[in-house]
Amino acid sequence: MKTANDFRLSVNSAEQSSGRSLRVVRARAMGWCFGVRDAVAATRGEANPSSVTVLGELVHNADVTAELAGRGFRSLPGPGDAGAVRTAAALVTAHGASRGDLARLRGAGLRVIDATCPLVRRVQEAAAAFAAEGRFVVVVGVPGHAEVAGVVGDLPEDRFAVVRDAASVHPWPHDRIGVVQQSTTDPATAAAAVAAVRVLNPQADVAVVDTVCKPTRDRQAAVRELCATLKRGPGPATVVVVGGTNSHNTARLAALCEAEGVRALRVAGAGELDPSAFAGVRVVGLTAGTSTLDAAIDAVEARLRTFKISPPFVHELSNTEQTDWRRWTAAEWAACFQANGVRRDDPAGPGAIPWPCPAGERRPTLSAAERAATLDSIRMFQLGESGTGRFLQRCAAAYVAAGGDPDYPAALREFLAEENRHAAELGRFLDAEGVPRLQRGESRVAGAFRASRRLVPASRLGLEWAIVVLLSAERVAIAYYAALRQATESPALRALCRNVLRDEVRHLRFQSAQLAALRVGRGRVGRAATAAAEGAALWGACAAAYLAHRRVFRRAGMGWRAVRRRARASV
Ligand code: SF4
Incomplete structure (x- = not known):
């Protein structure tokens, strides 16, 4: 029999890829505008860079800023302090300066290079x-x-x-x-x-x-067209927006995508692309702010084209788990859950969550659009994942009394502990976002799932029905957490979803194995009735979850059919 130590063996990624690369669609207008181009040209024509102070960021582009510093240009935060300039010349950026500031610069005897965009x-x-x-x-x-x-x-x-x-x-x-x-x-x-x-x-x-300005209009119109194209295509609609972190027009392009219901991933360069952010994506849009160099856009596109199309969520299970789980005993499942708990508690382990602040403190990481789409839904799931499982434990006791596996209650306790860890992590995330948790009785969906589990009294049959309902909820949860992960840029929430997805796959298998044990010896008619009940429970769970969490699913590009498909294909 396997013990917890056996399950601490290194995990390998079971992430499958289709072998095909992401397709990249560029917005018809993007990047580098003439105002920025002319400002950069003004510096490139400067014969004696160390005699020039650039007043502010020439453009919101870290590469350009580094290039200027490397060539010897001095810099000051802005044009407002002529007395601080220690060089013979001062360069006003494409963002311009007030007439008063220009007069003070000239009055200080400086040669003013005015790169203000027309x-x-x-x-x-x-x-x-x-x-x-x-x-x-x-x-x-x-x-x-x-x-x-x-x-x-x-x-x-x-x-x-x-x-x-x-x-x-x-x-x-x-x-x-x-x-x-x-x-x-x-x-x-x-x-x-x-x-x-x-x-x-x-x-x-x-x-x-x-x-x-016209370049801004053109880029924004182009990004809307791009979003419309992507929304008609397969997979979650995603646009990569390349630009500096403090670039207003880059932020606007990302916000426009969000407003169109398309996920926007902002990066300053190719090095910031995270392949795991493209799970499930087949076609990705590409746009860039007006300060972004063509070379940076090309590098991002080239890297995107190296990413393979991967499934929408990642199962990371050990080789043993991938193959043997149908034969595991309850004691082996308990050991598996215990080992997983140890892995999850390791602050330096692969499952560590990059929390933005200590537990109980507040530091929101979600964008306004993400908050609107996800927080109510996360609150419901947080409540749904919590609970003592008293009814399930009573059913398990009845099952053991009727001759069932005596280790099953212990495995069930470990399983419930994992569910409660999910609730605790979701709760910590809500705390960081400054959003109160729901209390019992405040979510009709969670209440309905709880009530439906208890339709059959605590007994061996009651256990089977409770597991059928639980299994449906777990399948829907896999679709949900995959969607939630797609719907956010928050590193903490994405890591949390990744962990829960891995756990949920195990939960699904644990419950499936237990159902199989409960149904040993059942005849054809009984099996057909069971399958029909399971199908109905799954349909109901999908419908309830889709109605309650549709903003998250839509943000991830998942419609009703995609949710059902994902839930059905979960084991
Ligand atoms: S974004 Fe428009 S206003 Fe700003 S520098 Fe470019 S062209 Fe000029």
């Missing part, structure tokens, strides 16, 4: 014209962004407001308002903000100049 200058001029007309200026953009700072830098403190979106628009005590947009604002966000300005300021004459 389309940023257009935003500055529109804002200045509104101010000259006596209008209160509203800039739709990111407060504190270098471009926005340049646009409002010459305006008196009480004569402008910067709003990120419609939600941050206020009523203002002015009868003339002028609205401009940061050049990389999403046109839909800009339109909503303008509408909000009009609604909340009915007394005002509101004038608008559309200052969203």
Whole structure:
């Protein structure tokens, strides 16, 4: 008989691949815009780099920043402190600078290399014209962004407001308002903000100049087309967005994908691609922010093409488990679960979860779109995974009393301990996100599963029925955790899902083996009735789970049929 030590043998990945590589579809417009290209060209033409200070990030691109530093360019955080420049020349980036800052730089005797993008200058001029007309200026953009700072830098403190979106628009005590947009604002966000300005300021004459730049529009339109194409294709729709972590337009492209219901994976370069993030993906979209070099995009595409299409979730079981599980005794299952617990508790082991903060503390990692799609659902699963399993234990005792395997209750206890570990990990994740856990009685789905397990009184038959219901829930859980893993970029949640998926496969096998033991000697009619009951239970579990968790499934690109297919194919 195997013991817990036997199960501590190294695990091997049973991840299968079809041998075919991911197909990559590029957005028709992406990357490098002319404003960024010209700014970079201005530095490349500079004969004496160490005599030039770059005022801010030339572009939001770590490679370009490193190249400039390597060539000897000095840098300062922005154009606002002329006195801090220690070189003969200062370079204003494509994001621009206010006229006041430019005057102070020139007044300090510096040679100013002005790489301001002409389309940023257009935003500055529109804002200045509104101010000259006596209008209160509203800039739709990111407060504190270098471009926005340049646009409002010459305006008196009480004569402008910067709003990120419609939600941050206020009523203002002015009868003339002028609205401009940061050049990389999403046109839909800009339109909503303008509408909000009009609604909340009915007394005002509101004038608008559309200052969203054409390269931004083209890239955003292209990403919408790309999302539509991917959603019609096979597998979960996923777009890789290449760009710097602090690039506003890269963030906008990712947010647009999310708004279209397509998962966006943001990377700064090929080295950040994680093959496991593409499990189940067949066709991947590719786009890039306006600061991204062609070479970086090409490198990401080349690496993506080396990834093989893999199944939607990873089973990582030992060779022994892959082949022998149908013959295991209850004692062997108990040992297997114990060994798994030891592996999971190892903070340096392969199952370690990269928690963003200590237990009980709060540090959210989910994006707004991820929160909206997943948190309610995670709360339900957290409640569903918890529980003492008293009814199951009573059934197990009845089974032993009727001559069943005396080790079965111990195996069941270890199994329940694993379920409760899942609940604890999901609970810790919810704590970190600052979301309260559900209490018993607060989830109708969890309550329905619990009640349906108890339809047959505690007995050998009651145990069989409870396992049938449990098995259906485990199968649906495999589809669910695979979808949840696809639906998030949070490293902690992805690792948590990976662990649960591996455990659930074992749970499924444990329950299947026990059902087989309970049904030994059953005739053809009995087996047919059993199969029909199992089919009905699985259909019901899929329907309930799909209704309750459809936002997660949809975000992962899984419709009703895909959920049923995944649940049926789980063992
Ligand atoms: S994104 Fe638009 S405004 Fe900004 S540098 Fe490029 S072209 Fe100019």
